[in-house]
Amino acid sequence: MTEPGGADRDGAAAPPAHADGARRARPGRTGSERERYTLLDGNGRPYPSAVPGTLGGHRGGRLYGRLDCPSALRALARGGYRAQRVFFADAATARAAGYRPCAVCLPERYARWKAREKGGATGTAGATGPAPHTAAEVAALMDLLAAGRRPVRSLSIGHGRDAASRAAARAVAAAWCGDDRAEHARHPREAGPHRAADVAARTVLDVVDWPEEAASWLRQARRLAAGAPDAWVVCGAPAGWARMARRLRQSTSWSAGRTFALASLGTPETVALAGAETLEGLRGASADGGHWEVRRGWITFHPLPSHP
Numbered sequence: 001m002t003e004p005g006g007a008d009r010d011g012a013a014a015p016p017a018h019a020d021g022a023r024r025a026r027p028g029r030t031g032s033e034r035e036r037y038t039l040l041d042g043n044g045r046p047y048p049s050a051v052p053g054t055l056g057g058h059r060g061g062r063l064y065g066r067l068d069c070p071s072a073l074r075a076l077a078r079g080g081y082r083a084q085r086v087f088f089a090d091a092a093t094a095r096a097a098g099y100r101p102c103a104v105c106l107p108e109r110y111a112r113w114k115a116r117e118k119g120g121a122t123g124t125a126g127a128t129g130p131a132p133h134t135a136a137e138v139a140a141l142m143d144l145l146a147a148g149r150r151p152v153r154s155l156s157i158g159h160g161r162d163a164a165s166r167a168a169a170r171a172v173a174a175a176w177c178g179d180d181r182a183e184h185a186r187h188p189r190e191a192g193p194h195r196a197a198d199v200a201a202r203t204v205l206d207v208v209d210w211p212e213e214a215a216s217w218l219r220q221a222r223r224l225a226a227g228a229p230d231a232w233v234v235c236g237a238p239a240g241w242a243r244m245a246r247r248l249r250q251s252t253s254w255s256a257g258r259t260f261a262l263a264s265l266g267t268p269e270t271v272a273l274a275g276a277e278t279l280e281g282l283r284g285a286s287a288d289g290g291h292w293e294v295r296r297g298w299i300t301f302h303p304l305p306s307h308p
Contacts, residue, residue, distance in 0.1 A: 039087045042096030043246050043275045046086075053087030057099050060084045062215045064094040065102030072102075096273055098243045100213055113213055130160070130237055130264035133168040136289035137263050138175050144260050144283055144291055145176075145231060156229040157207045158220075158244065160236025166209070168235040168262055173204050176233075205229050212240040217247040225252035235262040242273035249278050256294070257281030266292040266299060 037049040040057070056072060057064035058081065065072060075081035088094040091101075091109070101109035145152045155176055159169040205227040210220040224232065225248060232254065234241060241261075248254035261284035271279055276297030283293045290303040 037087070039089055040093070040097055042093050042273070043278065044097040044250070049089070051089075053089055055088045055091060055094055057086045057088060057094060058084050059086050062099050063102050064088055064091070064099040065105040069102055069105035071104040096242070098214070098216065098246065129162040130164045130168075130235065130262075131287070132164050133171055133235070133262055134287045134289075137285045137287050138168075138171050140285035140289045140291055141172065141233065141260055141262065142175055144285060145233075148231075150230065150258075152230040153201050154203045154205050154227070154229045154231075156205045156224055156227065156232050158224045158232060158234045158236075159207075159209055160240045161209050161211060162237065165236045165264070168264075169207055169209075169233075172233050172235070172262075173207060176202055176204060178202075210236070210240055210244045212237060214243070217244050218251055220244065221247040221252050221254070224248065225254045228253070230258070232259040233261070234259060235264060238265060238267055238270040238273055241265055242270060242275075242278075245274045245278050255281070260284055263287040266301070268299060271297060271299060 037052050038046050039049045039053045041047050054067070055064050056067050056069070058072075061084070072081065076085075088097070088099075100113050103110040145155075155172075157169050157172055159165040206223060208220055208224040210217060214220075221244060224244075234244075236244075245256070249256075256279050259282050261282060263284065263286050265282075266284045266286060271294060276294070279294045280296070281294065283291065285291050286301065286303070288303065290301060292299055292301045
């Protein structure tokens with residue numbers, strides 16, 4: 001098994017790696033540099049570690065498993081697997097980076113992942129899904145969009161595949177376009193991919209849904225970022241959005257500072273899963289009509305002002 005990447009920080013070719021991802025030291029290096037492991041963090045980015053990873057993964061297949069996985073060992077023996085080999089400190093980090101369990105060496109975890117994926121795709125997320133949106137929440141979101149320094153005329157809306165997130169996305173599109181023009185923001189799974197006609201100042205460029213589990217979320221991310229909208233609106237469960245947000249940041253021109261979310265994403269869990277840097281500047285509406293924002297890894301809530 002080899003370590004991901006092919007070069008040290010100075011750009012020189014890396015020496016061979018061992019089964020746990022360690023590199024042999026080059027002559028003349030200090031003790032702290034002699035055994036260096038390269039693992040992936042929750043954002044899918046490599047970092048040096050003093051201890052080896054406990055799980056291996058395949059970058060292209062976006063899956064992780066045990067270091068002694070028979071399927072991985074066979075692939076390594078054939079020689080076509082090494083360039084895609086990555087390592088993780090634990091399963092939570094692998095999941096946060098968007099990798100799924102291996103069906104061969106982690107069958108129980110794979111079965112649970114498959115059940116969650118099926119539930120998200122059919123809109124039956126159950127008790128773990130987001131709460132239904134409120135009218136005050138949507139109104140507060142409209143206020144946030146109107147209050148920015150930069151005028152917002154075009155939106156792209158993204159959402160999870162559970163029933164509550166679908167309904168929230170439709171409500172946002174209707175509120176943005178006006179009730180009499182809600183048909184210009186049809187849901188893609190109900191009416192096919194849609195680009196709103198520029199019939200007035202406000203438009204919805206696209207409505208894109210994403211799964212809770214996927215190979216990479218790249219297709220959904222590119223579609224959501226396409227067209228250079230003035231702003232994005234997102235709603236869904238924290239885990240699915242965290243993975244989607246990391247892919248948007250890594251692969252598109254998307255900006256968290258131009259993104260507005262509903263209450264379901266205004267949680268510390270969302271920030272922890274996605275990473276503070278990924279969501280810096282994200283703003284959103286609360287269920288009671290207040291709003292919140294992510295700054296320096298913290299969520300600050302601004303409740304609706306009380307009136308005597």
